[in-house]
Amino acid sequence: MNRDAPQRLFARLVRLPPFLWLAAFFLLPVVITLKISLSEPATAIPPYLPLLDWQGGLEGWSTFLEALNLDNYLTLARDPLYRDALFGSLAYAGGATALLAALGVPLAYALARAPARRQPFLVALIVVPFWTSFLIRVYAWIAILKQEGLLNLVLLKLGLIARPLAILNTDAAVMIGLVYAYLPFMVLPVYAVMNRLDPALREAAADLGAGPTRVFWSVTLPLALPGIVAGAGLCFIPMVGEFIIPDLLGGSETLMLGRVLWSEFFSNRDWPLASAVAVLILLIVLGPVVLLRDGLRGEGERP
Amino acid sequence: MAAETRLRLEALTKRFGAHAAVDAVDLALEPGEFFCLLGPSGCGKSTLLRMIAGFEAPTSGRVVLGEADITGLPPHRRPVNMMFQSYALFPHMSVAANVGYGLKGLGRGAAAARVAELLRLVRLDGFDARRPDTLSGGQRQRVALARALAREPRLLLLDEPLGALDRGLREETQGELRAVQRRLGTSFVVVTHDPEEAMMLADRIGVMDRGRLVQVGAPADLYRRPASRFVAGLLGDVNLIPGRLGPAEADGTRVVATAHGPVRAAGPADPLAEGAEVVVAVRPESLALGAEGLPVTVADATFLGDRVRRLLRLPDGTPLRASGPPGEGGAQPVGAETRAGFAPDAAVILPA
Amino acid sequence: MTPVTRAALVLGLAFLYAPILVLVAYSFNASSLVTVWGGFSTRWYGVLFADEPLIAATWVSFRVAVLSSLIATVLGTLAALALERHGRFRGRFLFTGLVYGPMVMPEVMIGLSLLLMFIGIGFDRGLATLVVAHATFCTGFVAVVVAARLRGLDPTLEEAAADLGAGPLRVLLTVTLPLLAPAVVAGALLAFALSLDDLVIASFVSGPGSTTLPMRLYSRVRLGVNPEINAASTLLIALVGVAVLAASWLTARRGGTG
Numbered sequence: 001m002n003r004d005a006p007q008r009l010f011a012r013l014v015r016l017p018p019f020l021w022l023a024a025f026f027l028l029p030v031v032i033t034l035k036i037s038l039s040e041p042a043t044a045i046p047p048y049l050p051l052l053d054w055q056g057g058l059e060g061w062s063t064f065l066e067a068l069n070l071d072n073y074l075t076l077a078r079d080p081l082y083r084d085a086l087f088g089s090l091a092y093a094g095g096a097t098a099l100l101a102a103l104g105v106p107l108a109y110a111l112a113r114a115p116a117r118r119q120p121f122l123v124a125l126i127v128v129p130f131w132t133s134f135l136i137r138v139y140a141w142i143a144i145l146k147q148e149g150l151l152n153l154v155l156l157k158l159g160l161i162a163r164p165l166a167i168l169n170t171d172a173a174v175m176i177g178l179v180y181a182y183l184p185f186m187v188l189p190v191y192a193v194m195n196r197l198d199p200a201l202r203e204a205a206a207d208l209g210a211g212p213t214r215v216f217w218s219v220t221l222p223l224a225l226p227g228i229v230a231g232a233g234l235c236f237i238p239m240v241g242e243f244i245i246p247d248l249l250g251g252s253e254t255l256m257l258g259r260v261l262w263s264e265f266f267s268n269r270d271w272p273l274a275s276a277v278a279v280l281i282l283l284i285v286l287g288p289v290v291l292l293r294d295g296l297r298g299e300g301e302r303p
Numbered sequence: 304m305a306a307e308t309r310l311r312l313e314a315l316t317k318r319f320g321a322h323a324a325v326d327a328v329d330l331a332l333e334p335g336e337f338f339c340l341l342g343p344s345g346c347g348k349s350t351l352l353r354m355i356a357g358f359e360a361p362t363s364g365r366v367v368l369g370e371a372d373i374t375g376l377p378p379h380r381r382p383v384n385m386m387f388q389s390y391a392l393f394p395h396m397s398v399a400a401n402v403g404y405g406l407k408g409l410g411r412g413a414a415a416a417r418v419a420e421l422l423r424l425v426r427l428d429g430f431d432a433r434r435p436d437t438l439s440g441g442q443r444q445r446v447a448l449a450r451a452l453a454r455e456p457r458l459l460l461l462d463e464p465l466g467a468l469d470r471g472l473r474e475e476t477q478g479e480l481r482a483v484q485r486r487l488g489t490s491f492v493v494v495t496h497d498p499e500e501a502m503m504l505a506d507r508i509g510v511m512d513r514g515r516l517v518q519v520g521a522p523a524d525l526y527r528r529p530a531s532r533f534v535a536g537l538l539g540d541v542n543l544i545p546g547r548l549g550p551a552e553a554d555g556t557r558v559v560a561t562a563h564g565p566v567r568a569a570g571p572a573d574p575l576a577e578g579a580e581v582v583v584a585v586r587p588e589s590l591a592l593g594a595e596g597l598p599v600t601v602a603d604a605t606f607l608g609d610r611v612r613r614l615l616r617l618p619d620g621t622p623l624r625a626s627g628p629p630g631e632g633g634a635q636p637v638g639a640e641t642r643a644g645f646a647p648d649a650a651v652i653l654p655a
Numbered sequence: 656m657t658p659v660t661r662a663a664l665v666l667g668l669a670f671l672y673a674p675i676l677v678l679v680a681y682s683f684n685a686s687s688l689v690t691v692w693g694g695f696s697t698r699w700y701g702v703l704f705a706d707e708p709l710i711a712a713t714w715v716s717f718r719v720a721v722l723s724s725l726i727a728t729v730l731g732t733l734a735a736l737a738l739e740r741h742g743r744f745r746g747r748f749l750f751t752g753l754v755y756g757p758m759v760m761p762e763v764m765i766g767l768s769l770l771l772m773f774i775g776i777g778f779d780r781g782l783a784t785l786v787v788a789h790a791t792f793c794t795g796f797v798a799v800v801v802a803a804r805l806r807g808l809d810p811t812l813e814e815a816a817a818d819l820g821a822g823p824l825r826v827l828l829t830v831t832l833p834l835l836a837p838a839v840v841a842g843a844l845l846a847f848a849l850s851l852d853d854l855v856i857a858s859f860v861s862g863p864g865s866t867t868l869p870m871r872l873y874s875r876v877r878l879g880v881n882p883e884i885n886a887a888s889t890l891l892i893a894l895v896g897v898a899v900l901a902a903s904w905l906t907a908r909r910g911g912t913g
Contacts, residue, residue: 015737022753029768110660140674200391208405241761
């Protein structure tokens, strides 16, 4: 397309505001965080070293660069606390993602198989909780899971247990919270893919002698895989850095990176170490982000 | 194939709310027959096909295959297979896996041999490992056919089998479809909205209109002896000349008094009383210009190579279409006044 | 629908809604012991409306959400236009990363890095830093919603306007934006809701006088279940419920597209 000068100027003006804003408030802060993650903590304001001496010229730059080091990352690698937090984050996020797939796929399938005219309403029902406060949704589980909470009350009444179960502040509570809070993020992309599948594919499989179970495993599920991958990405990525759920539902031994970062920053005031943890979280989600982007791009290219 | 492959539909009905998509259809299919359900979209032909396949449960009536009532059987238990309009090839499976999908009960070796045999039948040997999205439209259609034939169905249902193909490919494919059907002797039921496709493929055609099966017969019979204006118009171009029915003649023809003079045509299938309002249906190629017939003016003539198409007008302006070999009526330029006649057995009298 | 899929739907929806319903029910509990039912009462709503710090925090959250969603809507719409309508340009890869990056960036990282920068440049924390932070992380969400609508929009409409002599600004204002309006509104609502809901980022960038509602709720919630918080939650849920109903009623009335 042949575009003339005023049009090109206009295009530039359109992208300039978001570009400047995001460069200043997203890119620059991330670069600063990277830099601080390579610094040493200090009892000062701001509490880290080195500070770049702007007036120092080339000399100032080189002393600045020489003072940067990987000590914080070595600490992360050596200290069992951080190692456990890393593995904890991966285990919780990975486990919850698997659980979400196991629960979300059947739910999405049921949604896609519901009468077409009722589907918009049912989708809305899945989405509405997402619009209510995340904090409140997690908080709601405290009243259910705690020692004298509703779940134990019901189980005791039914005679299924003799003594109240300790669920709150355990791994199980964190898992329940993660699955609950992120369920729509798994269901919706899977539903979107399943809903677009040509119903004739399922019919063809049934026509060729496959019972409902074989139809699901051999046709519906493989074809819904892009949706499952997208859903897994949408759940896994934020869960790795999750703070609220492990903090409210987990116990003191529930170690996840988001929570460790929080306490390093707010309690220990070790900003460089907190920055290193942040960078670590970023590195973990980078792979899934690329996977998710490719998956979504593939979606978009379909006619 | 034995007589047991006969399909019988008994008062088959499907209602969606108050609307009857399929309304009390009775039909018996001969073994090894190539049958075509023809009708405009929304006439219920696809619903009928889906009830035979088991995808829709009939509101009432029965589907009987051989001696067995299969009305309540789910699709995966029916000895009937379907070729879908979109082909519905599994995009995540190879051609061989698609064709072999229905052969689960067979051993691995036997299934592989059967797949190879089917791919040979549809002339796709060597395409085993290809994915459906790397195939052309015609190749996909053949994979769908092979897949639907894999389980040796006693009845094969085809939903608009040529609909997704472009024109050149359609003629070639319809020939192939007929050849495969003759070789296997399986009964085929095709659904289509395209009369040309129906006439190219079928031994018999059943015409559907608003849920009802209105006429069943061989393509030539339906074309020449339509039982209604709807069937006459569906199967091709037709001139409908209104008039009043005269008495029955000894040779079985009847005279119809039109506004422009009497014409003689084959009698109506339904007995109609003398004096009834009727139309005479004449195909354009049966209309000949000459000394006999109704007075017309040549309003337009289009040369089409193998024939000439003329637009004629009766004295009151009613248009008639005629088509014939270029030589015939060559002396009739636009504006000429002449007469248009037809042989009595080339026209039918239909209720108005 | 088979009995199995029906059961899956019922169970799934029950799982999603049961905790919320429990919360709502307990907000009307007369007893201050959460698990003991002491009869129906609205006393906690009275306590809630007398809770000055909570009301102040609500006001902070509201102002931040309005301002930041406005900024995010403008920036996100411009970003979507740049990505979908002005095609190729140098730095497109970087630009895309900047727009969509904040959506996948862990919240703790966004909060921490913004705070580190604000401190680095000596910017006092308060309402302004909250607005900046929320606008930054909401821009991508607005862009996604608007870009999806733009992709579904026939570009020949804009070309026709240009062909009839409209300059790029006039095309934008008279053709593109009116057609985009539903998506822009949806994006703005999403940004508003995200800002109102955020705890993590706000905890990093807020100042002494600018505690938001989620921060206030969080500090109470950490101490355990609290009937006053149940009442506050119920009001928030009711608000969302009304908003969703109104939105679906509006879209249904307009013919249900977009």
